[in-house]
Amino acid sequence: MSKSTGGEGRLIWIDCEMTGLDVEKQTLVEIATIVTDKDLNVVAEGPDIVIHQSEKVLDVMEEWPRQTFIKNGLLKKIRESNITLERAEEMVLEFLEKETAKGECPLAGNSVSMDRCFINKYMPRLGEHLHYRTVDVSTIKELTKRWFPDEFVKAPPKRNTHRALDDIRESIQELQYYRSTVFKKIVQGVLGRRSQHVQGRGGVGLDTKQTPRSARLVKTKNRNGTRRRISATRSSRCGKAAEKAQLITGPDMDDGGLARRALVTLTYM
Numbered sequence: 022m023s024k025s026t027g028g029e030g031r032l033i034w035i036d037c038e039m040t041g042l043d044v045e046k047q048t049l050v051e052i053a054t055i056v057t058d059k060d061l062n063v064v065a066e067g068p069d070i071v072i073h074q075s076e077k078v079l080d081v082m083e084e085w086p087r088q089t090f091i092k093n094g095l096l097k098k099i100r101e102s103n104i105t106l107e108r109a110e111e112m113v114l115e116f117l118e119k120e121t122a123k124g125e126c127p128l129a130g131n132s133v134s135m136d137r138c139f140i141n142k143y144m145p146r147l148g149e150h151l152h153y154r155t156v157d158v159s160t161i162k163e164l165t166k167r168w169f170p171d172e173f174v175k176a177p178p179k180r181n182t183h184r185a186l187d188d189i190r191e192s193i194q195e196l197q198y199y200r201s202t203v204f205k206k207i208v209q210g211v212l213g214r215r216s217q218h219v220q221g222r223g224g225v226g227l228d229t230k231q232t233p234r235s236a237r238l239v240k241t242k243n244r245n246g247t248r249r250r251i252s253a254t255r256s257s258r259c260g261k262a263a264e265k266a267q268l269i270t271g272p273d274m275d276d277g278g279l280a281r282r283a284l285v286t287l288t289y290m
Contacts, residue, residue, distance in 0.1 A: 022118055026120050027115055028120065028122055028125070028126070029059075029125075030058060030059030031056055031057065031058055031059065031064060031120070031121055031126045032056070032057050032058075032059070032061075032126060032127055032129040032156055033117060033121060033127070033128055033129060033151060034054065034055040034056070034128075034129045034130050034189045034192060034193060035052065035053070035054050035056060035113075035128060035129075035130055035133065035140070035189070036050065036052070036053055036130055036131075036136065036185040036186070036188040036189045036192070037049050037052045037101055037136045037140065037185060038050050038051035038086070038090075038095060038183065038184070038185055039086065039135075039139055040053075040074070040079070040081070040083065040086055041081075041082060041083035042083070042084060042135065043083075044138045044142050045137055046081065047081075047082070047083065048078060048106070048139070048143060049072055049106060049109070049139055049143050049144070050071065050072050050074055050090070050095065050191055051070065051071050051072060051095060051184070051185045052072070052113060052144075052185055053067065053068070053069040053070070053097075053186040053188075053189055054066075054067035054068070054113055054116060054117065054121045054170055054189075055067065055186075055189050055190070055193065056117070056121060056126075057129075057193060059158070061193055061196060061197050061200065063193070064120060065116070065119075065120045066137065067112075067113060067116035067117070068112050068113070069114060069185055069186040070104055070109045070113070071095065071098045071099055071102045071104065072099070072102060072104055072105070072109050072111055073099060073100070073102040073103055073105060073287065074099055075171045079096070083149075088182075093182055093183055093184060095184065096181075106143055106144070108145050109144070110143075110146060112145040113144070114146060114147055117147075117150055118150070121150070123149070123150050124149070124151075124152055125152055125153070126152055126158050127151070127152045127154040127155055128151045128152070128154075128155050128156070129155070129156035129158070129191050129192070129196075130156075130157070130158065130188075130189060131141065131157070131158045131159045131162075131188070131192045131195070132154065132157065132159045133155055133156075133157055135253050137151070137155065139223055141149060144254050153261050154198075154267060158192050158195050158196045158199075161196065161203075162176070162195065162199075165199060165203050167180035169202075169203050169206070172199075172202045172203050172206075172214060175202075176195060176198055177191075177194055177195060177198055179191045179195075180271070183197050200210065202237075229271075232264040235247075
């Protein structure tokens with residue numbers, strides 16, 4: 022995929038089901054992939070692949086996944102599948118190479134460091150396709166639990182089917198929730214403080230609304246007492262930016278564009 026195809030900012034969501042957590046003794050039995058844009062809209066959904074494993078491998082499966090896979094039917098599908106690890110890796114790569122550029126898109130999901138460990142060992146070419154950075158929704162969840170408990174308890178519940186594609190969809194939904202609540206609250210707080218600052222309560226010592234438009238230069242004091250000059254044009258723009266900062270945090274604000282609009286506004290300050 023070339024950069025001209027519009028893949029900048031995309032995230033590669035992968036979830037794997039394994040026979041256990043010991044990467045040296047256990048292995049992959051299912052993998053699913055979804056690609057989203059930077060605003061968490063689904064761009065493309067890859068194949069949900071159940072990987073065949075021999076009875077010898079399944080005999081050493083850890084007890085928790087064994088009971089889980091019996092309950093959700095995955096163990097039966099593993100035995101019935103004719104897709105090898107090598108073929109599964111090829112299928113995922115064929116999908117990702119159409120949607121993302123090699124080494125540019127972070128891996129995203131819940132607790133994906135474990136998924137990456139298994140991918141690097143059993144699907145190394147897939148591991149090389151992923152950017153080394155990770156977007157771990159579980160990290161955001163843990164911070165929300167500690168810093169924004171009211172938002173945490175309202176997060177969408179998970180069904181915990183422990184099937185790869187279901188888990189990815191729920192991870193995306195979870196991050197969408199944190200974005201529209203926690204991240205929105207953070208941006209609103211930053212804009213509120215910046216709005217107060219440019220209106221003369223942050224130490225600048227300038228009332229932008231009273232600055233004459235005809236003035237070319239206005240003297241003001243820095244906090245250390247030294248004098249500097251700022252243009253009245255910029256002062257006027259600061260005043261407008263403060264008004265914009267108040268406007269874009271209103272109830273009709275589109276959650277998807279909040280951070281971008283905030284950054285645009287702050288360029289005027």
